[in-house]
Structures are given as C-alpha cells and as structure tokens.
Amino acid sequence: MDTSLAATTGWLLRGKDGRLTAYAPAAEGVLRWTETRPGGPEWSAPDLIPAPGILPYLCLAQGADGYVHMVGLRRKRLADGRTGTDVVYALQYQSGLAIRDWYPLGSPYPNDPALAEKIGLPSAVVDAEGSLHVFVRNAGGGVCGRSQVPSGKWNKWADFKGSGASGTVSASVTADGLMELLAPAADHIMRWEQREAGVKFERADDIPASAAPDSLTAERTGGNRLTHFWHDAGDRTVRAWRESDDTPSELGNGAGTGPVALLRTPVDGYDCTILAHRDAETGRPALAAYPSEEESSGVSWTLTGEPCVGAPALAIDARGRVVMAAFGTDGTLRVTRQKDESGLALEAWTRA
Template structure:
C-alpha cells in the first residue's frame, strides 16, 4: 500500500452478504482484501483494482443498497504538456466481485488545469435517496461539491463558498438523511448543513476550535444528531463536539490522522468506540465511552504493532467489533472482539 497522501478511515466495509472488505490505496490503483465467509477468519487478497494515475488516497461511501463507492483524484498529462486533475470514482456492487472502471467527474475548474491542480482530496457521502455526493476544498480554501441525481446523471459543480480551509472536507449524513460538511481553518472549523433533504447547503455557525487538518470524522450518536471528532491542532488529543456544546476532550492519548468511529452496544450499554494511530508509538489505540457522555472519561489502550495511515472499525456478521490496521510492512492486520463481556479484543492476526 502507498501512504504518501492524507490518511483516511472508513476503509473496512461490510457488504450485503455480511463479508467484510478492506481497501487500501496502492500504486496506480487500490488493493482489496475480502473475507472468504461472513465473520472470517480467512481472507482473500490483496487483489489489485487498477487505476492508472489515481492518487494513493481513498474516500469510501456505502449506501443502503450495499454498493461501495471508491472516490479519489486522478492526475494525467494533457495534450499541452500540463497536468490534468479529475475527481474519479469506481463502484463495487457485491463483495469480492469486479469493480467498475473509474469514472471521471472533472473538477470545479474544467478550463484551468492550474487551478484544478490546487483542489483538495475528495470526500464522499451517500444521501438518503442513494445518490453519491463528492466534495473538495477548492483553490480558494472554500468548498465545492458535485451531486448525482436519482436518475444517475450528475449535476454541475456547485460552489458552497467559504475560505481559508485546510486539509480535507469531512462529509457525513445525519440519521434523518441530512448532510453536514466540516472543514478546518487555522483558527476555527467551517460548517455547512441542510435544513431538509435535497435542498442546498447553508453555512452554519463556525466551530470555535482548532482541528488538525485531515483529522475530522463524525458519528450518529442520538436523535438526529451527529457528534464530530478531531485531533486538536495543538496537543493532538481527541475532541468531541455537538451543536450547543463545547468541544470536549477525550482522554490524554495524542493521535494522528482521523479517528475511526463506531456506535454499538457493549454489555447492553450504548457506547461509542474510537480508534486512532498513537502519535508517540505509531501503534493503534482503542477507547470506548457511553455515547454522548464525554464527561465519563476516556482511557486509550495501545494494541498491536506500529501501523501506517489510520485504523478502521466495523461490526462483522457475528456482531463483533473488528479493528483493522495496516502494518508498516503494508500487510493487513485484524483483531476481533472476544466472545466475553466488555470490549476485550483477540490477538491480532496478519492477513
């Protein structure tokens, strides 16, 4: 795998048949590992998904139909010798089966390759109607997005405005199907939201916090709410935020990249599971706390060997928490929740 671009999480996905699939950016494409049966423990892979010119970066979105959308940037040489930049996506309809060819979505600057080369890495989300939306930080530090309509056609790129953004856009979907976007700046986090599904985005109040670039992620935590998480730009510890509340610190464990998130019951209690790459050791670190009860405190537990990128979390076909990471040698490592009380995890296995 290639980790030269910004790390992402969300790369461990459960298909409609119950099998987990792991995706990783590689040289000129993507690598894929798939469970041989729901719940494992055996996997196939790595299998290459070719993508000439596709950067070593992935944003992954999955809809209710189980289809997995892989979104990235592709660079290519133009006839005049300059470099062209396109947002591209590919679709996998079923676990382990072939992935459709990469489809270009262009950029907000179709007639200016130099400006197109300044856009940020894309983020993807599937709306309540099953349509794919992609968002990029534009050349001015604002946000542009392009949406697929239910017929399968694509709208034009839309400028959502904003300025001063750094890093990658964070795109997420609330439980009632509304999209939210966050982008960090040097001294605050810009935010956009929808009032109702299908309507244009409106700029919401900025979040008065300094987040490390490329570290934002979100989870549905109650009612129609999202809780947003990031690493603080100063000390790299994790913060959690919801509207009408202050950003709450989650333990003293400093990390890098985005925080992997999973909301699931543990011993009958509604919990939010978190994982990140520890800043000091490079090892995966795992934590859990009662959902939306940040005041209860969070302790981070180091586990496994040093990893690259960001860990991922998922629930397997047997209802167990699964944590995955890529070792420094590029191999996939997996650990699953033990069949006992609590969040005790098995020994890591190398795929």
C-alpha cells in the same frame, strides 16, 4: 501500499453478503482484501483494482444498499504539457467482485488546469436515496461539491464559498438523510448543513476550535444528532463536538495522528461510541470507548498491536463482533476481533 498522502479511515466495510472488505490505495490502483466467509477469520489474498493515474489516496462511501463507492483524484499529462486533474469514482456492487470502470467527475475548474491542480483530496457520502455526493477544498480555500441525482445523472459543481480551509473536507449524513460538511481553518472549523432534504447547503456557525488537517470524522450518536471528532491542532488529543455544545470536549490525553475511526454499537447492553486512532508517540493503534454522548464520563486510551501506517478502521462483522484493522509498517493487513465475552476485550492480532 502507498500511504504518502493523507490517511483515511472508514476503509473496512461490510457488504450485503455479510463479508468484510478492506481497501487501501496502491500504485496505479486499489488493493482489496475480502473475508472468505462472513465473520472470518480467513481473508482472500489482496487483489488489485486497476486505476491508472490515481493518487495514493482513497475515500469510501457506502449506502443502505451495501454498494461501495470508491472516490479518488486522478492526474494525467495533457496534450499541451499541462496537468489535468479529475475527481474519479468507481462502484462495487458485491463483495470481492469486479467493479465498474472509473468515472470522471472533473473539477470545479474545467477550463483552468492550473486552478484544478490546487484542489484538495475528495471526500464523499451517500444520501438516503443512494446518490453519491463528493466534496473538495477548492483553490480559494473554500468548499465545492458535486451531487448525483436519483436518476444517476450529475449536477454541476457547486461553490459553497468559505475561505482559509486546510486539509480534507469532512462529509457526513444524519439519520434523516441530511448532509453536513466541516472544513478546518487556522482557528476555527467551518460548517455547512442542509436544513431539509434536497435543498442547498447553508453556512452554519463556525466551531470554535483548531483541528489538525485531515483528522475530522463524524458519527450518528443519538436521534438525528451527529457528533464530530478530530485531533486538536496543538496537543493532538481527540476532541468531540455536537451542535448543542458551546465548546468541544476533550476525550482523554491520548495524542494521535490522522483521522479518528468511529463506531457506535452496544457493549454489554449499553449504547457506546468506540474510537480508534494511531498513537502519536508509538505509532501503534489505540482504542477507547465510552457511553454515547456522555463525554463527561471520561475516556481512557489503550494501545494494542504493533506500529501501523495510516489510520486504523472499525467495523462490525457478521457475528456482531467489533473488528479493528490496521496496516502494518510492512503493508500487511492486521485484524483483531472482540472476544466472545463481556466488555470490549480484543483477541490477538492476526495477519490477513
């Protein structure tokens, strides 16, 4: 497994048949582990989904239909010796089965390979109609996006403007199907939102915070609200922010790396937000939970398992248990599940 580029989370997904699948970028493709039955505990040996020329980075997006969209960046040598850069995606309809071919979406600079080579790594979301939307940091430090329409066709790349962005764009969807984009800059976080379904993005007020590049994620935490999470660019602690907040909240003193894995689920009958990240000091996965939208209640981080690479992921399995997964330093998939008892105690980690 190649983790030389930015880490991502959200790589552990449950298919329509209830089985979990883990995905990881690899040389010339994507590695995929799938539960042999819903709820596990056994997993299939990893199979390789070929993707020649794709960089060792993978963004995943899943819609209500359960289909999994894999999005990456492909570079190849052109006939004139320059490097061609394309955002590409592939679609998996069912857990563990073959996927459709990788489809090129090009870049915001179809006639300028030098500028195309400067775009950032892609992020993606699926809207309420099942259409895929992809976003990249452009060569000027702003954000560009390309959207699929319900018929399956694609609109042209759109420029949302902005400047000074670093790292990957964070894309999320509200419960009403409206998309929101965040992009970190030096001393603020740029933000775009949709006011109504089907309308163009509008620039919203910046968030007064400095986020570490490639660490932004979001979760629906109540009603039509999104809460955004990231690691502070200075002390690497986790921060949380909603549109109603004047300033971000600090969630405990656990410093981490990469993006924050998120999951909203009941724990002992209470609506909770569960977080996981890679601990900055030990490299081990760390877990935290608190009542959703009650950041003032305090958050404590608990280390678990052995050192990992990239970022951990969270999901709910077919039995309703919280599942935490991470990749060991040897590239193996490690998994732990919630015990069948009250609270959020986890079982011993196992190798898939």
